[in-house]
Amino acid sequence: MIGTRRSPRQLLEGEGTIEAVGHLARDLGHRALLVSDPIIAEQPGFATIVAALEASGLEVERFVDAVSDVPLEVVDRCLARAREVDPELIVAVGGGTVIDLAKVVAVLVTHGGDPRDYYGENLVPGPVLPLIAIPTTAGTGSEVTTVSVLSDPDRELKVGVSSVHMVPAFAICDPELTYSCPPSVTAFAGIDAVCHAVEAYTATTRDVGWREAVEGVLIGKNDLADQHALRAMAALGPNLARAVEDGGDREARAAVMRGATDAGVAFGHAGTAAPHALQYPIGAGTKTPHGLGVGLFLPYVLTANRPIIDEQLAELAACLDLAGSDPAEAFVEWVVELDARIGVPASLQEIGVARDELRHYAELASTVTRLLQNDPGDTSVEGLERVLHAAWEGDRELLR
Ligand SMILES: NC(=O)c1ccc[n+]([C@@H]2O[C@H](COP(=O)([O-])OP(=O)(O)OC[C@H]3O[C@@H](n4cnc5c(N)ncnc54)[C@H](O)[C@@H]3O)[C@@H](O)[C@H]2O)c1
Ligand SMILES: [Fe+2]
Numbered sequence: 001m002i003g004t005r006r007s008p009r010q011l012l013e014g015e016g017t018i019e020a021v022g023h024l025a026r027d028l029g030h031r032a033l034l035v036s037d038p039i040i041a042e043q044p045g046f047a048t049i050v051a052a053l054e055a056s057g058l059e060v061e062r063f064v065d066a067v068s069d070v071p072l073e074v075v076d077r078c079l080a081r082a083r084e085v086d087p088e089l090i091v092a093v094g095g096g097t098v099i100d101l102a103k104v105v106a107v108l109v110t111h112g113g114d115p116r117d118y119y120g121e122n123l124v125p126g127p128v129l130p131l132i133a134i135p136t137t138a139g140t141g142s143e144v145t146t147v148s149v150l151s152d153p154d155r156e157l158k159v160g161v162s163s164v165h166m167v168p169a170f171a172i173c174d175p176e177l178t179y180s181c182p183p184s185v186t187a188f189a190g191i192d193a194v195c196h197a198v199e200a201y202t203a204t205t206r207d208v209g210w211r212e213a214v215e216g217v218l219i220g221k222n223d224l225a226d227q228h229a230l231r232a233m234a235a236l237g238p239n240l241a242r243a244v245e246d247g248g249d250r251e252a253r254a255a256v257m258r259g260a261t262d263a264g265v266a267f268g269h270a271g272t273a274a275p276h277a278l279q280y281p282i283g284a285g286t287k288t289p290h291g292l293g294v295g296l297f298l299p300y301v302l303t304a305n306r307p308i309i310d311e312q313l314a315e316l317a318a319c320l321d322l323a324g325s326d327p328a329e330a331f332v333e334w335v336v337e338l339d340a341r342i343g344v345p346a347s348l349q350e351i352g353v354a355r356d357e358l359r360h361y362a363e364l365a366s367t368v369t370r371l372l373q374n375d376p377g378d379t380s381v382e383g384l385e386r387v388l389h390a391a392w393e394g395d396r397e398l399l400r
Helices: 017-026 044-055 072-085 096-111 183-201 210-215 223-236 240-245 250-270 274-286 290-305 310-319 327-342 355-365 381-393
Strands: 010-013 031-035 059-063 089-094 131-135 147-150 159-162 170-173
Touching (some): 010 017, 017 044, 017 089, 017 131, 017 170, 031 072, 031 096, 044 059, 044 089, 059 072, 089 096, 096 131, 096 159, 131 250, 183 240, 183 250, 183 274, 183 290, 183 327, 223 250, 240 250, 240 327, 274 381, 290 327, 310 327
Parallel strands (some): 010 170, 031 089, 089 131, 131 170
16 A cells, blocks of 8 residues: 655644744745735734744735635735735635635746646646645644635636645644634534544545556545544544633644644545535535535435445544444444534535435536545445435435
């Protein structure tokens, strides 16, 4: 079995690590474009980052108008700002939205062209402007992955640009930045991380050679990714609900951030699977957050994929010390209870999906072959429609 790992040159984690940003940035250049969004730009941590950069002698220019889910017109505006500033590095301070925006702008400012030229895997011809990724949510793992997810108004699904050249140069994961996340942001980002770990760990093992590991981006389940997925589950499992219920619980906040980054390393190599493929059209159609959709689908897909993945589910259950005669089922039930506790809806009806739209959503999701090839279950249009139907009814029993 082949394994591979691509990661930032240096990843710092822990409280107070944002103070290091000036020191790291100095290695990359003198003129920085700081990318963020209007909410984060008002937080005290943002001012600390600007001060640390300036204290290290950096010239700091800003683009703080990121918009959730990275619409293409915002990519254009951020790119125009980057061309004006001509930075030597980009510093992204924000959730997945901000980091993904900065990643694609780093590609465009270096290699030119249009985002559409890079949709898909490994179409970026070489290294890009270096990026320091500083997450303010604990969830997407974008600070360690090759991926940027964009919203193109001409497409019904979100699109991904993915290249080994897009891994940030440095990542600073300081849990203090997440203290200001409201409960819903903590919940949806955190459940996204749970899905990353579980989907990577239950993915199919593919017979890839070194060429695919070098030229491709996602290679299916492998030992290296598995270690990160298990560490992620052990950190997220006991702590996510705690962090949602008490945003001031520093221990829980730190564990969830560590778990999210580990889950990012896991899925950044193994890949995600059907819950993510199904979220793409549902998220676009219902305008609901990414984490809400993947979290909603996870228990249904796991139920549909039993018993093929029972062994992996039992290993995940062991990570959480879940006992019982059917540990695989105990794990799925744990996900159902976590969803309920942190406010992830249990059915598609609750988020306004109509029964007669399910076939169309199944057809759209079936085109996300990059992710579906990782799923061990039935990913035909009929198989996906069956999962959508059970998720619409809110009834896992329909999948047995
Ligand atoms: N690149 C990847 O590997 C990857 C993986 C998964 C998801 N994604 C993408 O990431 C995006 C979702 O990212 P996200 O879940 O981090 O949410 P987000 O970045 O869209 O942020 C959600 C909301 O929370 C606010 N927010 C962020 N940090 C805050 C803080 N510390 N305090 C207060 N408010 C804060 C933001 O301003 C925004 O309003 C989606 O576009 C998704 O497709 C990317
Ligand atoms: Fe995700």
